[in-house]
Amino acid sequence: MSDATAIPDLTARAEALDAADELAKLKDRFTLPEGVVYLDGNSLGALPAGVAETTADVVSRQWGELLIRSWDESDWWTAPERIGDKLAPLIGAAPGQVVVGDSTSVNLFKALVGAARLASPGRTQLLVDAATFPTDGYIAASAARMTGLEVVPVDPSGAAQAIGGDTAVVLLNHVDYKSGRLHDLPALTAAARAAGAVTVWDLCHSAGALPVGLDAHGVDLAVGCTYKYLNGGPGAPAYLYIADRHQAAFDSPLPGWNGHADPFAMTPEFAPADGARRGRVGTPDILSMLALEAALEVWEGVGIEAVRAKSLALTDFFLACVAQYVPRGRVESVTPAEHAHRGSQVSLRTENAREVMRELIARGVIGDFRAPDVLRFGFTPLYVGFADAERAARTLGHIFG
């Protein structure tokens, strides 16, 4: 690709912004292929540099040599809580409230049925983000059938008005997967609490990209994946947050032996463990889990506020470059312009979006496509720079040019 059509003002601004960026050096903590602009960390995060070595050790030494002794000697057994505590600061949770394991879908099931069981008796409704990622809607419908609730779809922007005396549980996404819209977690949680409803937040598209503040805002339960902005790897285990104040009463619909107070007592009756550990189900997926633990090391010394500031600067700059490089009328941003409503991605609506994204990828700019007409560009501040944003917009301009 030639630089002939680069706009000097934009390339100079990118250079200056990259030079002033205190997070720029964090890119060295990742293994990224040369020549690729990677804007799909909102789907699958890049590979942190230390993961390959740790994974090799887990396989060859911990499994291969220590064999079953590793459940104790390599601390495999306690990994779900240990890694939960490592991840907790990134979502504003004090230790002891996050347990890692299973998929987001499975944790959502535990959280929703658990929330319905925590809710005040007599309440009938489960409010669900109408634009939610499909798995949340499917699981919510099943959880509602099991617990006798009625699913009521709500637009999260107006959810505060919809929450009332009949609301048992509210399930919302912090950031919408398609548009990149950031919903007002503090205000919506406060509205739910004021109405006596139990909140469940899906943090898949916010954890690792912006401050979440679960404890500070009084969230009840939350779930999220670790393979996006937390870079845990394909199919990395998800997590479940159970606020301290609910742990004693949290009644998991999947009371597996790992969540038992004394798993090796092998008793016929289930007695839940104290703390978030009661959210565990079966034997943890150790290989993925320890890869995630190694991936979390990239956060050493990194503040989520600085990540948020860079994310907004990157998405602002990308939108400015798109406005200059892409002929007017060819794309329309469906991501809110206001910072208060923007996550860490930019979604552009365009005709032939699938083909446009295929062409972008062929030219070394990797984003993704969501049917029917959305190009998604995820900005992971730990490894994406301003020159990347400029090149992505310029490449898009070439395709339309």
Ligand SMILES: Cc1ncc(COP(=O)(O)O)c(C=O)c1O
């Ligand atoms: C908001 C949201 N929830 C849930 C999921 C998927 O959950 P799982 O980890 O079970 O595949 C995704 C996946 O992209 C998502 O974006």
